[in-house]
Amino acid sequence: MNKSVYSLVLADDVVEAIDRLAYSMNTSRSNLINQILAERVQLLTPEKRMREIFAKIEQLMDSRFQTLNQPSDAMMSIKSPLRYKYKPTIRYSIELSRDFHGKVGRLKVSFRTQSTQLISMLDSFFKLWARLEEKYLSYLFTTGVPYETAEGRFTRDFYAPPQSELTDEDIANAIGDYISCMDSCIQLYFDNAAEPETAARKVSEMYERYLKKGVVVL
Known part of the structure; x- marks a missing residue:
């Protein structure tokens, strides 16, 4: 699965929550957001x-x-x-x-x-x-x-x-x-x-x- 760089505008509170969850899962912010979006659109990562x-x-x-x-x-x-x-x-x-x-x-x-x-x-x-x-x-x-x-x-x-x-x-x-x-x-x-x-x-x-x-x- 290829990856590219995209710019997203996100609320600070959302980013803070994502960072806390990513840290608890031992992954990065970008990887967690990618997984969440993939699951939302039913894409297998x-x-x-x-x-x-x-x-x-x-x-x-x-x-x-x-x-x-x-x-x-x-x-x-x-x-x-x-x-x-x-x-x-x-x-x-x-x-x-x-x-x-x-x-x-x-x-x-x-x-x-x-x-x-x-x-x-x-x-x-x-x-x-x-x-x-x-x-x-x-x-x-x-x-x-x-x-x-x-x-x-x-x-x-x-x-x-x-x-x-x-x-x-x-x-x-x-x-x-x-x-x-x-x-x-x-x-x-x-x-x-x-x-x-x-x-x-x-x-x-x-x-x-x-x-x-x-x-x-x-």
Whole structure:
């Protein structure tokens, strides 16, 4: 959606109210006015589409997930408890792109823990997950699967297949399924942490079942 500069004459009281609301929504005055006008004329903006996608993702998440307050229309955070000592929390942060062609969004996975042992195990899981992605999806990405790993963190970019028109439901289902699969695999990996080979095999089997369902957003 292209944007241009326009001059508007507005009452000071209206601008003050708009600014207060924009601040509470972590957005700009111009963006909020654009959204209000778009809704008035029933025009679908990227921000509105993002909100609808996030609402659908939230509906897809089962009871083990908890949605956190959204810092902006373009972002959503979900957390899930890990069945492990110290009771760490897994956090999934989703950031959507304004243009849903090409790069659809980015997922950041992180953990709140100070345990070096736990961080080491998480890094081992992320390395396993990265190997699975490279094994099954590398042929789709000429420059490699778009992920990054750091200490206790994993980042993954999502892309729409070329020349595809994805619906909000397509995007929500794809991202929701990816998060659900990863979360289940993390739980499975830690449930079998005493036997690393068994843990790796079970995670691989679960990931393969996920792929067989069909992947819309890569």
